[in-house]
Amino acid sequence: MINVVYSTEHWIVPRIVMGVLVVLLLAIIITEGRARVKAGGSFFEKPGKFFIDGYDKKKFWGTLILFVGYIFTIDKVGFTVTSMVFVLLFNLLYTGLGKKQVVVSVIIAIVAPLLISILFGVVFNITLPKGMCSITFVDYGFTIY
Amino acid sequence: MITITKLLVGIMGVVVGIVFGAIPGMTATMAVAVFLPLTYAYDLETALWLLLALYVGGISGGLIPAILINIPGTPSSITTTFDGYPMAKRGEGERALKVGIVSSFVGGIISLIALWLFTPILSSAALKFSSVEKFLIILFALTVIAALSKGQMLRGIFAGFLGVLVTLANSFSVNNQYRMVPAFLKSKMSDGFQLLPCLIGLFAIAQIFEEAEEGMNFKVEKTDSELDGDVKFSLKDFKGQGINLVRSSLIGTFMGVLPGVGGSAASILAYAQAKNFSKHPELLGTGVPEGLIASESSNNGLTGGALIPLLSLGIPGDSTTAVLISAFMLQGIQVGPLFITQNQHTWNTILVALLASNIIMFLVMFFPIKLISKIIYIPRARLYPVIIMICIVGAYATKNGRIFDVWALLIFGIIGYIFGKIKIPASCFLIGFILGDDLENYFIQSISAANGSLLVFFSRPIGWVIWVLIIASIAYAIWDDRKDKKKKAAAN
Numbered sequence: 001m002i003n004v005v006y007s008t009e010h011w012i013v014p015r016i017v018m019g020v021l022v023v024l025l026l027a028i029i030i031t032e033g034r035a036r037v038k039a040g041g042s043f044f045e046k047p048g049k050f051f052i053d054g055y056d057k058k059k060f061w062g063t064l065i066l067f068v069g070y071i072f073t074i075d076k077v078g079f080t081v082t083s084m085v086f087v088l089l090f091n092l093l094y095t096g097l098g099k100k101q102v103v104v105s106v107i108i109a110i111v112a113p114l115l116i117s118i119l120f121g122v123v124f125n126i127t128l129p130k131g132m133c134s135i136t137f138v139d140y141g142f143t144i145y
Numbered sequence: 146m147i148t149i150t151k152l153l154v155g156i157m158g159v160v161v162g163i164v165f166g167a168i169p170g171m172t173a174t175m176a177v178a179v180f181l182p183l184t185y186a187y188d189l190e191t192a193l194w195l196l197l198a199l200y201v202g203g204i205s206g207g208l209i210p211a212i213l214i215n216i217p218g219t220p221s222s223i224t225t226t227f228d229g230y231p232m233a234k235r236g237e238g239e240r241a242l243k244v245g246i247v248s249s250f251v252g253g254i255i256s257l258i259a260l261w262l263f264t265p266i267l268s269s270a271a272l273k274f275s276s277v278e279k280f281l282i283i284l285f286a287l288t289v290i291a292a293l294s295k296g297q298m299l300r301g302i303f304a305g306f307l308g309v310l311v312t313l314a315n316s317f318s319v320n321n322q323y324r325m326v327p328a329f330l331k332s333k334m335s336d337g338f339q340l341l342p343c344l345i346g347l348f349a350i351a352q353i354f355e356e357a358e359e360g361m362n363f364k365v366e367k368t369d370s371e372l373d374g375d376v377k378f379s380l381k382d383f384k385g386q387g388i389n390l391v392r393s394s395l396i397g398t399f400m401g402v403l404p405g406v407g408g409s410a411a412s413i414l415a416y417a418q419a420k421n422f423s424k425h426p427e428l429l430g431t432g433v434p435e436g437l438i439a440s441e442s443s444n445n446g447l448t449g450g451a452l453i454p455l456l457s458l459g460i461p462g463d464s465t466t467a468v469l470i471s472a473f474m475l476q477g478i479q480v481g482p483l484f485i486t487q488n489q490h491t492w493n494t495i496l497v498a499l500l501a502s503n504i505i506m507f508l509v510m511f512f513p514i515k516l517i518s519k520i521i522y523i524p525r526a527r528l529y530p531v532i533i534m535i536c537i538v539g540a541y542a543t544k545n546g547r548i549f550d551v552w553a554l555l556i557f558g559i560i561g562y563i564f565g566k567i568k569i570p571a572s573c574f575l576i577g578f579i580l581g582d583d584l585e586n587y588f589i590q591s592i593s594a595a596n597g598s599l600l601v602f603f604s605r606p607i608g609w610v611i612w613v614l615i616i617a618s619i620a621y622a623i624w625d626d627r628k629d630k631k632k633k634a635a636a637n
Contacts, residue, residue: 126186
């Protein structure tokens with residue numbers, strides 16, 4: 001029996017699900033622990049390294065930091081300009097600072113955001129993040145975000 | 146009505162899908178997720194054309210790198226490498242690609258026929274479902290995913306229920322009370338996390354983090370495979386393969402129907418069966434069309450199959466069709482038992498668009514295959530920055546412009562990345578996330594109507610049938626797991 005009371009019924013299912021999750025977690029720990037014991041190891045496994053050996057610190061943390069920066073500035077500066085800056089930074093991060101690489105990165109960083117901005121924002125009229133660098137052309141009725 | 150716009154959208158979708166499918170590490174799911182925001186601008190029919198084209202293209206593109214560089218472009222073309230790459234190495238690259246393309250086409254068409262025949266039947270059966278059966282069907286969806294996540298049953302079920310829990314962080318529709326939402330987010334989360342940021346995060350952003358960790362220096366060098374050899378493609382390659390084609394396509398379709406089962410499971414099963422029934426099982430794996438046919442017809446068989454439970458029960462058959470659900474939601478259409486009778490027109494559109502996508506896929510891939518196969522040389526490091534940008538656009542536009550959804554995108558990206566590390570299947574999580582709200586509503590409706598008695602879930606014969614299925618799926622998983630372990634022990 002479960003009493004369905006109006007004021008508390010929003011907690012019924014989440015509580016059951018949490019209970020199920022705890023049971024499943026215990027089951028996972030026990031079955032996998034027992035399998036390790038059977039294989040001659042110990043019940044609890046030493047936690048392995050989280051990152052792969054010799055992981056690319058610069059690219060991994062760089063991606064995370066650029067991502068946060070991108071989201072943080074995008075609705076303050078506006079979609080097109082922010083995207084140009086960050087698409088350039090991501091490109092440089094991933095492909096390096098060789099002369100040819102930089103030229104290709106700059107081209108992608110100018111063309112891609114403009115294309116997306118016009119395609120989504122102007123042609124398809126989808127709301128993009130707006131900021132201080134967004135320009136609305138009142139006479140023509142469209143915005144470059 | 147087929148219009149020029151729809152045809153153009155279809156061609157664009159197939160080509161973009163093929164590009165995503167052909168670049169290893171990028172998947173059909175990613176293609177559909179990234180381009181979903183474009184559909185905000187279209188009416189439902191055009192949107193469906195685009196999405197189905199992306200889907201078919203994405204699944205099909207995977208065969209190109211599988212054959213030419215021995216790396217499956219999508220997980221579902223793993224078995225394509227077994228026979229495709231040896232053929233390419235012998236200088237039969239073009240022949241292998243064309244055998245693959247024709248098999249993909251046949252697989253797509255057979256699954257389309259299955260979709261057309263079985264969806265209405267399943268829908269009309271599901272019309273008799275009360276909230277009790279609907280609840281049980283969702284529970285079954287959650288257990289069956291897990292049963293098929295090979296040796297990972299517990300983790301699969303765990304991921305599914307975790308998805309349910311995360312999706313319930315919102316305000317409950319009956320009494321408008323919040324649960325599991327911190328006070329400062331209450332204004333943003335009355336309907337919880339949105340599906341789109343969750344999905345793009347799990348399937349696109351997580352992948353980018355993973356590759357950033359690996360240094361993003363994956364590069365396709367000139368390969369030792371050769372496109373023009375002496376042995377050319379001819380329809381004779383399919384002589385005596387009719388049964389193999391149909392069987393593999395149907396295996397793909399059937400595996401597609403089961404929720405959460407990816408294409409890799411389908412093609413592995415089809416390949417194993419082809420080997421079992423083959424007159425020359427020893428030749429499979431050395432580069433014969435037979436294996437290629439089994440693999441490629443089954444993974445395209447998935448496309449129609451995965452749409453069957455989506456359209457008749459409202460349960461997505463795989464992570465790509467899960468994206469299609471959100472496309473329907475965006476257009477205000479509820480998929481489920483009433484879908485076909487209430488939306489006859491949309492149903493016809495789906496069938497026509499799927500047929501057209503398969504034909505376009507065939508035309509775009511078969512004739513200019515030498516040109517198309519150059520896709521594998523596009524460096525991912527150049528594509529990812531642009532994909533990040535498009536993902537942000539998509540997340541931002543989900544609820545008409547909220548930066549909160551973009552933060553959610555990043556958070557789900559990180560969660561997806563961590564899932565990969567601790568071996569929690571993201572596709573199971575996603576299915577739970579999508580079905581969580583319905584699971585709760587049907588549960589509360591069922592027990593409210595029965596004055597709180599849990600016995601209501603055992604009260605009707607249709608319910609018993611579903612219970613049997615649930616128990617059978619778990620029992621199968623345990624049996625399958627034991628069998629695998631015994632095999633391993635014997636091999637040692």
